Amino acid sequence: MAAQDKLLQVENLQVEFRTRRGTALVLNGVDFEVRRGETLCVVGESGCGKSMTALALLRLIPQPPGRIRGGRILFNGEDLVQASEARMREVRGNRISMIFQEPMTSLNPVFTVGDQIGESLRLHAGLDRHQARERSIEMLRQVGIPAPERRVDEYPHQMSGGMRQRVMIAMALACRPDILIADEPTTALDVTVQAQIFDLLRELQRDKGTAIVMITHDMGAVAEMADRVMVMYAGRVIEQGTAEQVLSHPGHPYTQGLIDCLPELGSSRHAERTELTEIAGVVPSIWELGSGCAFRERCPHAMARCAHEVPPMIATGAGHGVACWLHAQPIRRAA
């Protein structure tokens, strides 16, 4: 992969939160890259650091108590961790933009959707009020909202959840960003609307070449959208690879668990009703991590070694890495 394809390169990103209880490392050495025009899905349960990663990319971590402790976020070669606040304002919404989970709460109820889409255009592209309105109408049309000339003057409460999410997407894409970060964009929506939004994202990506970083916990959505997948657990990346590698040959027991615990369509064709596979227990609190692999308490394959040493990312194939001691032995023997 040529260097210029790497739009975003995150190296050893660490984010900490300081509270009265002490300092918690919520992101602990996260490494990944986003290539031009691809979709990277970030998967994991709540509390694994998915959203924190997204916020860190835009330097939106509430500060204090949060802080980027170390690492680099190279965007087209420029380190965003070191960038000035003024430079970040130029990047946000313009080169990297974000859509949030809740379309109900992330739009401002007292401004028309046209005002809200136009804001970034006036700020970043220097359009005047009239031009911004024209572009807003055009954006609404692109995201498939009927009668955009009329809708542009409506307020968020006059729209359904699916329409609001489309407005969010129109807003995020107005300045033709290089990267769109979508934090669980369809969790609050019906499946039929989810399907429409996924189609829309794919279509816009094809036309504009935008890279998408999609955060989700639904493996079905991953299978449908992702080129590459990164699985997170307790603030670390535990598996990384192409969608095919991760979904068909998951290396980490956690990834395997996330795939197996989903009820699949077609279960009524089996003669017997089977129990769903469970991942026992819950994500450990950030205060209870201790030493070793954070997943070991819930892991069916935990070994003595897991309690003492944090497994490093071990390559198991071209571009496929798994942070689990299960993959350490055979590779060592081969070497």
Add this chain to the structure above:
Amino acid sequence: MRTTETPLLSVSDLKVHFPRARAGWFKPPEVVKAVDGVSFDIARGTTLAIVGESGSGKTTTALAVMRLAPITSGHVTLGDTDLGALEGEALRQARKRVQIIFQDPFSSLNPRQRAGDAVRAPLDLMKVGTPAQRTERVAELFTQVGLRPEQQQLFPHQFSGGQRQRINIARALATNPDLVVCDEPVSALDVAIRAQILNLLARLQRELGLTYLFISHDMAVVEHLCDEIAVMYLGQLVERAPRRVFFSNPLHPYSVALMSAVPTVKGGRERAAQRIKLVGDPPSPIAPPPGCRFVGRCPMAEPACAAELPPLREVTPGHWVRCRRIEVVGGVAKPLLFLRQAA
């Protein structure tokens, strides 16, 4: 319909209409027809799932069964009791037999009430047993749902989402209900926790002979858990069938579209490419179109579909569908749209 045994719950022609303020002095008051003529039965010890999009009236149906939403007309019968006709103390006593598990485990528990007290509350209110027996029962319920009895002293914020849903389940089971209404009990939970709660609900049903009315929008969850399924669209049932019959041969175009919209790990992008695309949003339940309510979004609609509301008819034994275009050839109902099953 089922004639072999009397069903535990029988709902016939249920309507829940909410009046709105008049749009003008001389205009007639508008009515939101949230549930508009819904009928179904649930046999004892089985699960009926109602699926549909937001706004289809599935939750309102559940609330009406619980007598938590006003019934405009129709009958809700639990065993021999006409739930719809009860008032006052008689209704209060009948509530022992129907309990509900709500969707959001974060807002359905009082943050200032200890977990044990929340589970004990229905026993105290209904004066079930002696106080000592109640204490014993609460401990037993905690164990039954996979919590430790000593966790009774904790407050809701000290539990995770999955554990809170377990408390909700324990509270719903406290009075030994016949019918448990589950209103999207897992949709607010993480995927990994979902499996735990679904397995728990299945185990409790086996052990206690519970009857579930399961409200969901997730077809895969429903297929895993239900015995019978009813699909709702804009206040009405559009299809109803036993689990295997429905999932092997969904008939109504809306049901097929709903199933094709579910992303699956095995299906991936191929499945997405073959998806039946629905355009637009459902129409308003204030003034539904006169004909088939799905006509505006149906890829198979004909002009005649818009003229008259098709009845819910039994096309093959046990399989009911509200679509005038479904034909039966040689004892097999032919769907208009097909779903390519994932390999």
